[in-house]
Amino acid sequence: GTVSDPDALRQRALAALLAARDRTSLLTTCVEEPELTAQHSPLMSPLVWDLAHIGNQEEMWLLRAVAGRDAMRPEIDGLYDAFEHPRSERPSLPLLAPAEARRYAAEVRGRALDVLQSTPFRGSPLTDAGFAFGMIAQHEQQHDETMLITHQLRAGPTALTAPDPAPAPPFGGPSEVLVPGGPFTMGTSTEPWALDNERPAHHRLVPSFYIDTTPVTNADYERFIADGGYEEQRWWAAAGWDMVRGNGLSAPLFWRREGGQWLRRHFGTVEAVPPDEPVLHVSWYEADAYARWAGRRLPSEEEWEKAARHDPATDRSMRYPWGDADPTPERANLGQRHLRPAPAGSYPEGESPLGVRQLIGDVWEWTSSDFLPYPGFAAFPYREYSDVFFGGDYKVLRGGAFSVDEVACRGTFRNWDHPVRRQIFSGFRTARDANPTEAP
Numbered sequence: 394g395t396v397s398d399p400d401a402l403r404q405r406a407l408a409a410l411l412a413a414r415d416r417t418s419l420l421t422t423c424v425e426e427p428e429l430t431a432q433h434s435p436l437m438s439p440l441v442w443d444l445a446h447i448g449n450q451e452e453m454w455l456l457r458a459v460a461g462r463d464a465m466r467p468e469i470d471g472l473y474d475a476f477e478h479p480r481s482e483r484p485s486l487p488l489l490a491p492a493e494a495r496r497y498a499a500e501v502r503g504r505a506l507d508v509l510q511s512t513p514f515r516g517s518p519l520t521d522a523g524f525a526f527g528m529i530a531q532h533e534q535q536h537d538e539t540m541l542i543t544h545q546l547r548a549g550p551t552a553l554t555a556p557d558p559a560p561a562p563p564f565g566g567p568s569e570v571l572v573p574g575g576p577f578t579m580g581t582s583t584e585p586w587a588l589d590n591e592r593p594a595h596h597r598l599v600p601s602f603y604i605d606t607t608p609v610t611n612a613d614y615e616r617f618i619a620d621g622g623y624e625e626q627r628w629w630a631a632a633g634w635d636m637v638r639g640n641g642l643s644a645p646l647f648w649r650r651e652g653g654q655w656l657r658r659h660f661g662t663v664e665a666v667p668p669d670e671p672v673l674h675v676s677w678y679e680a681d682a683y684a685r686w687a688g689r690r691l692p693s694e695e696e697w698e699k700a701a702r703h704d705p706a707t708d709r710s711m712r713y714p715w716g717d718a719d720p721t722p723e724r725a726n727l728g729q730r731h732l733r734p735a736p737a738g739s740y741p742e743g744e745s746p747l748g749v750r751q752l753i754g755d756v757w758e759w760t761s762s763d764f765l766p767y768p769g770f771a772a773f774p775y776r777e778y779s780d781v782f783f784g785g786d787y788k789v790l791r792g793g794a795f796s797v798d799e800v801a802c803r804g805t806f807r808n809w810d811h812p813v814r815r816q817i818f819s820g821f822r823t824a825r826d827a828n829p830t831e832a833p
């Protein structure tokens with residue numbers, strides 16, 4: 394369950410910081426130096442930017458804000474401020490060279506671990522329950538996911554390998570379940586390291602709906618393509634149709650048609666698109682069009698969270714679909730343990746009380762919802778984490794993916810991106826309205 398003992402939280406913060414740095418090191422040592430400073434896509438920073446930005450954020454929050462220290466290198470702050478320079482400009486900045494960036498991040502980390510040991514986990518909002526340390530571990534893991542996206546976009550042979558998920562017996566359950574209408578508690582006021590946009594806990598009335606028990610698969614999506622999905626305007630939102638026509642899109646990112654079958658580029662190798670895996674690298678517009686073609690729709694964010702957290706037996710919102718216990722490799726595909734989603738229907742131990750699978754891990758799931766603040770939202774500790782992104786420009790994704798570490802993944806965790814984006818590890822499941830009188 395939720396850890397509240399300060400010693401346990403301190404141990405947990407230490408473990409999360411160390412795990413993040415192990416992953417950062419792997420992602421920034423598995424390619425040659427010139428690859429760290431190269432721009433692999435205008436959508437992404439050079440890997441060496443992420444590395445020094447990770448150190449700079451840690452310095453700002455753990456050394457300056459928590460411990461009151463002076464800036465170590467005030468002249469570099471601007472270079473690593475994500476709002477000062479768009480990603481496409483970052484390669485031309487006078488960035489710290491790889492060895493220097495590594496040394497800077499390591500020096501910050503050494504001091505931050507001392508601060509971790511000497512800071513009471515109470516007495517200020519930033520340090521209560523070790524929030525700032527948890528936030529910084531999450532921040533590093535978020536950039537580790539960003540760097541994994543850069544690795545997938547990068548041309549050339551594989552730099553990263555991981556074992557594939559264990560093959561799963563075919564899923565014998567129903568394709569959808571009814572989530573009975575009624576109120577539930579959305580968001581959290583008790584999860585110690587939940588970020589500002591997940592707060593506060595509040596009631597939502599959610600009418601009855603049906604939701605897919607598993608994510609939409611590549612085989613499902615291929616049927617949409619084969620049925621002319623990308624050629625028929627009627628399935629597409631107006632801006633989605635513009636995106637399809639303007640860019641000549643005909644399949645998910647990284648796919649190509651060859652010899653009568655779909656192939657895809659996946660971390661430096663080319664493979665036949667695996668039919669049973671959740672579809673990956675689709676934009677919100679593609680997910681929305683598929684759902685319309687299938688006679689369905691995307692779930693709203695509140696529907697997704699109710700399906701993932703509400704336990705009808707106790708009428709309580711849980712931390713995860715399986716309960717309050719932390720994720721394990723048996724429950725969810727998280728943490729870059731594998732570099733792909735597991736086949737749809739995997740992880741029986743992670744299913745929700747109503748039998749919905751893979752809500753946590755595998756692929757991020759697009760929802761129909763715009764990224765908006767919850768009632769009672771307060772920006773904390775900085776407006777640029779969430780507040781500046783609220784409005785109509787971003788759609789919410791839920792549930793995390795194989796690329797996401799467990800410290801940055803919860804039933805309440807909210808991710809967001811532009812609806813045209815598809816370099817992220819995004820998939821989806823579909824939903825439909827139910828008659829309010831329908832009983833399970």
Ligand code: AVJ
Binds near residue numbers: 532
């Ligand atoms: C929550 C994934 C949208 O990468 O833009 C990292 C996370 N914020 N550094 C992003 C984040 C600041 C953020 N997302």
Ligand code: FE
Binds near residue numbers: 446450475532536
């Ligand atoms: Fe960042």
